[in-house]
Amino acid sequence: MNARVLRDIKARIGVKDNEVLRKAYLYVARNTTLPPQVRHQAQLQLNTFGRYTRPTTVKNRCIATGRGRGIMSEFGLCRFQFRLKALKGDLNGVQKASW
Amino acid sequence: MAAVSSSRVTALLKLRSTIFQTAWNPTGIRTGAKYLRGNLRGPAMANYYPMQLSISKIAGKYPELELCDEDEQERLDDVASRKKRGKGAPKKAKDKSQSRRLGKRR
Structure with a gap:
């Protein structure tokens, strides 16, 4: 158990906690049938999520x-x-x- | 066999999508549906590392057991004895001027 594992655990828990909300924002932001303003707002919200909420930061160790x-x-x-x-x-x- | 008109084919496909409750999107417009389609990966991701039991964890959860973490106790005793001999960790600097790094030669 080293610091990198602890960081990875943190990322995994962050991903789990924010997954549903992030998916909802992603759906709005990537939906081309919605007005551009709404999509932009959703994208701005996505940008406010922290580093350890993205599934790509998780690494199998x-x-x-x-x-x-x-x-x-x-x-x-x-x-x-x-x-x-x-x-x-x-x-x-x-x-x-x-x- | 007579050729089926394309309008009939699209009507059939539309009916099929209503029956099987799939989205009707013949032109392939990006609706973001793929972000809602998949299963949630978070719970499986969070369970990757097996649970590790430690005495300090158990003692924190059940204080009524009055468990003693011997390693931790030994460490604390060492720190106390070192402090007694004046070999303890230095005080945390309150501002930059107090920082010991400034006087450090490089």
Whole structure:
């Protein structure tokens, strides 16, 4: 658990809390059948949302070490933790290949 | 077989959209519907990291258990003893002039 993981958790909670409102504003702002003034107002409202409310700020990090690169999304682990856990037999259905 | 007129085809498509409750948008105008169509991703996103239990968390939630976080207690004792010997953290600067950074040689 490092600061980057804490930041990511913050972003995830922010996304969850603001998702419905953001989608509503997005719908209005991107709807070309609505008057331009209304759409512009909606876009201005969208711009007031903070950084940690956008789903693009969320990054999948390793759930064991917090590493941000080389994550296997199926397991949520970085490649080294994946190897360690797989060799230990903690991951169901994962076998070391040999042929 | 006789060719079906295009007006009949559009009428059929319109009827189909009313039956299956889909939006009738033959010209492909951007209505922003795609932002409302998908499922909410937030709840799944928020549950990505598994819950981590710690003594301090449990103690904060249930104060009546009177749990003691030994590591935290040891840290606090260390800080207290360091402070006693005059090795504690310096006081926070109230303004810029008090900042210790100014006198720092680079």
